Amino acid sequence: MLFYEPLFVTFFLAFYALYLQATGALAKKCTLLLASALFYIWGEPVFVLVLLVSTAIDYALSFHLNKPTPERMRRLALAAGVAGNLGILVVYKYADFLIDNVNLALSPFGPHKIALLHPALPIGVSFVVFEKITYLVDTWRSVSRPAASFIDYCLFVLFFPKLLAGPILKYHEMKDQIAAPSAIEWSDLFDGFLRFARGIGRKLLIADPLGTFANQIFAADPATIGTGYAWLGLACFTLQIYFDFAGYSDMAIGLARTLGFRLKENFNSPYVSQLLTEFWRRWHISLTTWIRDYLYAPLGGNRRGEARTFVNLWICFLASGLWHGASWNFVLWGAYNGLFLTLDRLFLRDALQRCGAFIATSVTLFIVVIGWAIFRSEHTAHLAPFFAALFGTSTASTALEVPPEVPLALVIGAVVSLFPATRLYPALVRLHERHLWLRLITIALLLVIYILALARAFAVPFQPFVYFRF
Amino acid sequence: MNRLALSRPVNRLIVGALLALLPMLSAWNLMMPNRQVQIGPTLGGVTNEMPVNFSWSSIRDGSFQKAIANRLTEAFALRPILIRINNEIRLELFGELTAPHVVRGAKGQLIERTYLDD
Numbered sequence: 001m002l003f004y005e006p007l008f009v010t011f012f013l014a015f016y017a018l019y020l021q022a023t024g025a026l027a028k029k030c031t032l033l034l035a036s037a038l039f040y041i042w043g044e045p046v047f048v049l050v051l052l053v054s055t056a057i058d059y060a061l062s063f064h065l066n067k068p069t070p071e072r073m074r075r076l077a078l079a080a081g082v083a084g085n086l087g088i089l090v091v092y093k094y095a096d097f098l099i100d101n102v103n104l105a106l107s108p109f110g111p112h113k114i115a116l117l118h119p120a121l122p123i124g125v126s127f128v129v130f131e132k133i134t135y136l137v138d139t140w141r142s143v144s145r146p147a148a149s150f151i152d153y154c155l156f157v158l159f160f161p162k163l164l165a166g167p168i169l170k171y172h173e174m175k176d177q178i179a180a181p182s183a184i185e186w187s188d189l190f191d192g193f194l195r196f197a198r199g200i201g202r203k204l205l206i207a208d209p210l211g212t213f214a215n216q217i218f219a220a221d222p223a224t225i226g227t228g229y230a231w232l233g234l235a236c237f238t239l240q241i242y243f244d245f246a247g248y249s250d251m252a253i254g255l256a257r258t259l260g261f262r263l264k265e266n267f268n269s270p271y272v273s274q275l276l277t278e279f280w281r282r283w284h285i286s287l288t289t290w291i292r293d294y295l296y297a298p299l300g301g302n303r304r305g306e307a308r309t310f311v312n313l314w315i316c317f318l319a320s321g322l323w324h325g326a327s328w329n330f331v332l333w334g335a336y337n338g339l340f341l342t343l344d345r346l347f348l349r350d351a352l353q354r355c356g357a358f359i360a361t362s363v364t365l366f367i368v369v370i371g372w373a374i375f376r377s378e379h380t381a382h383l384a385p386f387f388a389a390l391f392g393t394s395t396a397s398t399a400l401e402v403p404p405e406v407p408l409a410l411v412i413g414a415v416v417s418l419f420p421a422t423r424l425y426p427a428l429v430r431l432h433e434r435h436l437w438l439r440l441i442t443i444a445l446l447l448v449i450y451i452l453a454l455a456r457a458f459a460v461p462f463q464p465f466v467y468f469r470f
Numbered sequence: 471m472n473r474l475a476l477s478r479p480v481n482r483l484i485v486g487a488l489l490a491l492l493p494m495l496s497a498w499n500l501m502m503p504n505r506q507v508q509i510g511p512t513l514g515g516v517t518n519e520m521p522v523n524f525s526w527s528s529i530r531d532g533s534f535q536k537a538i539a540n541r542l543t544e545a546f547a548l549r550p551i552l553i554r555i556n557n558e559i560r561l562e563l564f565g566e567l568t569a570p571h572v573v574r575g576a577k578g579q580l581i582e583r584t585y586l587d588d
Contacts, residue, residue: 006496006546007539014493017486020476045529186476189485404564455556458549459568 001042003251004200004457012255019259020184028181029151032259036158040124043164047122050088051157057084058132059153062146065139074140081136085129092119093126097326124164126323128157130290135171137294144172152178161255165248167266167286170293182260192258194446199250201449204456206413207244209405210236216400218376222385224398230389236406237376238369239413242271245284272421274360275349276340276367287323291316310345314338324375329383333374340367361421492547499545510551519544 001008015035022028041048064077090098096116103113135153138144147153156178162169217225217233225233249266256263266286273279280288296316302309314335321334340348352360373390377383388394419425432438476482499506520537528534543549560566567574575581 001539005539006543006549010493010496010542010546013489017490017493020482020486020489021479023479042535183477186474189476404566405560408563451552451555452559455552455559458543458546458552459556 001039003196003248003255004204004454006458009454016258023183025180026151029155029178032181033151033155033158036155036160036163039160040158040163044122047092047125051122051128052154054084054088054132055154055157056150057081058135059147059150062136062139062153065136066146067142078136078140082133085132085136089126089129091117092121094322094326095119127166127168128163130168130287130294130323131171132157133294134169134290138170138172144175147171147175148179159256159261161252161259161261162263165245165252166284167249167252167263168290169263169286170290173264177261184258184260188257188260192254192256194443195254195257196251197254197446197450197453199247199252199254200453200457201446202243202247202250204247204453204460205449206409206416207240207242207247208456208460209403209409210413211240211244213403213406214240214376218378218382218386220400222382222389223394225389225394225400226398227389227392227394229398229400230386230394232402234369234373234376234390235410235414238271238372239410239417241372241375242267242417243413269417269420271365271368271417272361273364273368274357275344275352276337276364277344277349279364279368280337280341287320291320295319306345310342313341313345317341328380329374329377332380332383333371336371336374357421361418495547496542496545499547500541506545507547508550509547510549510554513550513553 015031019028019031019035022031037048040051044051058081061077061081065074065081069077096118099114099116106112135147135156139146147156152175156169156171156174159169159178214233214237217229218237222230246267253263253265264286266284268282268285270279270283273282296312299312299315300308301312317338318331318334320337321330321332324330324333352363355363373386374383377386385394432442474481476485495507499508520533520540522534522537522541524534528537557568560568565574567580571583572580573583573586
């Protein structure tokens with residue numbers, strides 16, 4: 001269920017009218033849990049059972065992760081919990097990828113093949129599994145105690161605003177808000193709504209029109225598209241993936257805020273980064289910090305010398321690539337990022353810092369955009385001809401029809417993404433904080449954006465969020 | 471306590487009732503298809519109604535959810551005005567005609583294709 005579907009709008013309003021009347025913590029949690037469970041059952045009526053059983057196992061294990069339990073038992077419980085959660089990912093997301101590669105490796109030895117399982121990928125499974133792991137690890141690290149009740153933990157897992165595509169919550173950051181949901185103030189309602197309006201505008205008015213054209217380019221035979229179209233398609237995808245995912249995050253953060261919950265930010269103007277390292281501090285922040293806290297740090301981080309730091313970075317980015325999807329393209333994309341992060345540490349950071357902000361931002365953006373070409377290609381065989389089209393070695397001259405809304409969405413998207421890199425931006429932020437009339441204009445603009453986006457949602461077939469696939 | 475604070479039960483009740491208006495209108499439209507309350511111009515197009523088949527297999531394959539979502543979309547009271555806004559903007563900004571059987575004639579006049587075919 002998408003957050004801007006009439007079905008969601010109708011049920012959310014009805015649910016919110018009820019939720020407002022709940023005063024006690026238990027009543028709030030039960031209402032919220034019921035709504036969250038219904039929301040997930042609607043989309044995943046079968047997988048929800050797997051999720052509930054796995055949630056119950058986590059909860060039971062968490063009582064054996066704390067200090068009074070002997071160390072060996074604690075480690076065993078943690079390993080069982082983490083393995084169980086990763087097992088869900090392996091079965092639903094990677095099984096066919098693994099079988100496919102085993103079949104390929106065994107093909108010289110005979111025609112026998114292992115049959116593919118074709119499991120349907122449950123929506124949000126990659127996000128939920130990572131969140132569940134934070135509960136186990138946080139409890140094991142004694143950063144937090146086991147959840148006060150099973151309801152609390154279920155609510156952490158199923159909390160519907162973040163359920164489908166994050167932001168990936170960490171248990172220790174959410175436990176207090178979940179244990180005692182705060183009373184809703186007017187500011188929660190208004191700020192949450194305005195944040196939601198920004199998100200729906202980003203998704204429907206920028207990401208979706210650009211996505212339609214990007215899909216057309218990436219679905220075409222790269223040998224038939226000219227250099228200009230290849231770059232236009234890639235530029236469209238570069239903005240689509242940002243506005244789509246940041247838009248979803250805005251909607252999730254906004255919805256949670258209307259319910260009195262504060263979620264951490266997931267994006268911070270990533271395309272203005274002057275280094276790839278900086279880009280990864282600004283893009284999908286909840287995943288990057290998850291990898292830092294729950295993978296990079298346990299591997300030793302940068303505490304074991306330069307060579308080991310590079311190895312750790314590569315492991316983390318290969319894992320990040322694989323997290324996005326079971327395909328060699330994503331592994332390659334992870335390796336590509338690992339390579340440039342290594343180069344950043346070796347010399348690129350110093351070189352770019354000497355070049356000035358404009359060149360540093362342009363070079364970083366170029367590296368990111370080329371990375372998106374790897375990310376977006378459906379299979380590795382698409383890459384070579386697509387890069388040939390990008391860098392002008394293809395002779396194709398097929399004319400494609402560019403939908404009329406694409407140029408406008410592209411310009412607005414580029415301006416919005418890159419404006420924070422200009423000197424005007426901090427001045428405008430200060431003015432905005434100082435003058436009420438500017439804030440009122442922003443509110444009016446967001447209201448118009450909300451209406452326009454909702455109008456588009458009713459008229460154009462629904463396009464799911466890019467990150468729902470992961 | 472601030473008289474307007476949302477923590478006051480009476481304020482929460484008023485806000486809740488206002489928010490529930492739209493879902494209640496949708497419920498009314500679903501139950502009273504002949505006396506629907508729709509805000510905005512009457513829509514010319516006709517949508518094929520998917521049958522709502524409540525069974526475990528239809529829930530599992532998502533067809534039940536899709537049928538319910540379609541019914542609710544049709545019953546949404548603001549749907550006509552929202553579609554009108556979208557069509558108007560696409561025509562004004564991009565010159566795009568969203569109605570499938572309408573073409574643009576001389577001086578930007580919109581004509582139904584059936585008249586031309588006749």
